[in-house]
Amino acid sequence: MNARTENQILIPEDQLRKLGQDAFQGLGLPAEHAADVVEILLLADLFGLSTHGLSRIESYGERIDVDGIAKAAQVTQERVAPGIFRVDGANGVGPLVGMQGLRAAMEAARECGIGAAFVRGSNHFGPISPYSYIAAEQGFASIIGSNATTTIAPWGGSDARLGNSPLGFGVPGPDGAHFLLDMAMSVVARAKIRNALKAGTSIPDSWATDPHGRKTTDPKAALDGFLQPIGGHKGYGLALMVDLFAGLLSNAAYLTHVKSWVDAPDEPQNLGHFFILIDVQRLGSGAWLAERMKDFAQILHASPAVEADKPVIVPGEIELRNMARQRAQGIALGAEVLAMLQERAKHSGQ
Template sequence: MDTTMNDKPFFSEAELLDLGARAFAGLGLPAEDAVDVARILVQADLFGLSTHGLSRIESYGERLRVGGIKAQARITVQSPAPALRLVDGDNGVGPLVGMHALRAAMQAARECGVGVALARQSNHFGPVSPYGMIAAQHGFASIIGSNATTTIAPWGGTDERLGNSPLGFGVPNPDGLPFLLDMAMSVVARAKIRNALKRGESIPDNWATDRDGRSTTDPALALEGFLLPIGGHKGYGLALMVDMLAGLLSNAAYLTHVKSWVDAPDEPQNLGHFFILIDTARLGSPSWLAERMNDFAAILHASPAADADRPVIVPGEIELANMARQQRDGIAVDPAIVTLLQRYAAQLGQ
């Protein structure tokens, strides 16, 4: 660990993985499970997604302490068909359930060319992109999603009925950067609306509605209302499809059946996830895929930028650049999060 001039700690990837794993082990997880959780959250930090990285020790840790999440989860996997896996997370920590489901889908895809894992009895599993990255490193293209606590009103509705569910896509590149798209279903996060309120600024009318379901440019009214989905009614339909795959078909909770971890931290959420993988080795050689992936990116990069300071990029390039920089220079972590991680880690063996 090192510090900057403002005393913000920097860690190497290995140091942060070790601290994260020890912290979750201190919260009661078996050592191997704690490593799985830390792997996903540290990868999120490497990508620059700090709100979904080890900072999640705050909410995950509190729910583990009050029994809302089971530390000693017994995750099971069923195989009702050659390419299909059903994962019961036993109310375990979300990234742990996610890693079990990812491995199950990879196994099915190796055997059948395609693999689908549907998980239930889970919790918040972090961002999608770390799973997409791991899948790509093993040669799999992926479509991955999860449902979430309700924060969005149905199109034309006036109360929260569906979650801001994440959806991601990944395609490996054996000789370059993988394609990684990770997005939620709302136009913006609530944090952007809160920031606009603090600055005394208005917001675009496609970000949110007031509590009566009417579009608003007033951030105060927006914070009392609901987030709007991307693409209007089309985004609404896409959000529903994510919940159908992640929640309804997996036999997890869906829509308003999903409990809020904020309102009921001591109760299981029963979130669901889906992992759809394609083994790209069945489609062609690594050199074939690399040539096509690099050409695909080159076509996009060659488009003249409307703003010279913002060249055209392919999804995932920002996150992968963050990862390269932080693997070289270290990962900055909020001091309060470091303190919490160290406190939980100190409980190990007590």
């Protein structure tokens, strides 16, 4: 039975997984493809990343409906060296392609100690932390990235030339307490700027520029302009490195060659991803790593908090706490998202 709380519905994990799979099958995906997509999006919801969870049924579905994303993509892979795979996503749904890339990198890392997969022909593949979590659960440290539609101007430039590309890291921790860092390249998400506009408040001038590339505190001008990269020119350089690995080296689109899914929803984006995994068992025993990871976290937690009710945390702790709570109480889902999933599931034939 589902419960309601503050305009959201709490749904048991197994029930939401089944509904999600039916919904993506209703969009025309084969059952095994739908399972991969839901694996990533459901983890996002469990982590509390609802904007990148099963709510993506809306944007993914709109593009599938106009053949901008292939319903039954024939994803292929080629082993170009003992530790390196190339994966062609054939314009499939991003989380499906991402899971194929992750599995290829894990296969290479199991055999060689370190493995990499460079992926082309993909689409928005969700947040990175679910991939890092899956890898950590199987004993792999990870560096994972993807490129994205252009929303950031080059440092000193006045138009969008690079994407807000996500980058993530993961290291296995004891008893599932994995280190999970998942970040995009902008100071803040555009959603925060939209919220400031709705509230009629100004924004810090470090968040975005106006359409002419100048710093602004006006949220309207910022929404018409470009996001600022984290760390100024250093963040700009980091964003370029993500695109070089995810886009250029993967033989995917890069920078302005990436199609906008908003402006051209019926055209393939040809996004690229990269997965670099390390089999930590090659470095020492599980007990050795667990002891060091506990000590690592303890050193950080022991720092006196500036605000007593805001103790120091290690990246991944919030997401893992959210997951534990929602697995026990049910996953919070907006009524609109539930309705979209149910509507799509009507066509699954299940």
